[in-house]
Amino acid sequence: MAGKRKHQEEPCPVARGVDLVGERWALLIVRDAFDGVRRFGDFQRSLGVARNILADRLRLLVEEGVLASRPASDGSAYQEYVLTPKGEALFPVIVALRQWGERYLFARGEAHSVLVHRATGEEVGELALRTADGREVTAAGTVVRKVDGGA
Template sequence: MAGRKSLREEPCPVARSVDLVGDRWALLIVRDAFDGVRRFGDFQRSLGVARNILTDRLRLLVEEGILASQPASDGSAYQEYVLTPKGEDLFGVVVALRRWGERHLFARGEPHSVLVDRATGRKVEGVALRTPDGREVKPERTAVRKVGSGRQAS
């Protein structure tokens, strides 16, 4: 990911987030980690990504505290990659991308993977942002206060 301008100093949280996890491989690694993938070879088989790219993305995700590297749980010589609390906080992002993809990238009735509740096996439906009083957050009802434009959001 060398050669591109860093957005780490941008005052926009979206820009900083995309700078870190906006690469398709980074997000797909995180997605696979949510699905229980832990080992380098398993990530590589699942994603079909080149070893050098996978090595780079895993290193970055570990350096940034999204994944942690630890000895394999089965006692073998392998390393495993596990989501940290910071990585687990990306769950909403992955689910939002899934929901958007289901709505806009598949024809009606076209088969695709489905997010299900582990306890019931039922499809998870309608994830929505809500205000503290329970109203659904819609784009037309929100605004971003830019740095230097007055009172900052809390």
């Protein structure tokens, strides 16, 4: 995409992040990439999204450095999409959404997938925000320092 994207003008980090990955398909593409999906056709089968929408979101995620496109590892003519370090840094965001959804969007006892540690098979524990010295942080215990016009 030529020119600046909307998020590049926002002084709020949340607004910038939402502008890039806050759309349904973008987040689900990132989720699938964490689950090992690499090829266009596999993303399309997993998500059931229209080809033009998928192509647009993949292009944006590559342009913004969340995914990288490279020749398929099996030597075929296909391209693969892989998470970059910038994309891998979204893992806590995906886990937080997953855990929020498990807590508030499923009835007690309703079946859903579970995130487990690959090596041990243990379920991943609840995310918790902490200060640099290890104290747990709540929303009530924080405040946002707004950027002033001259900063």
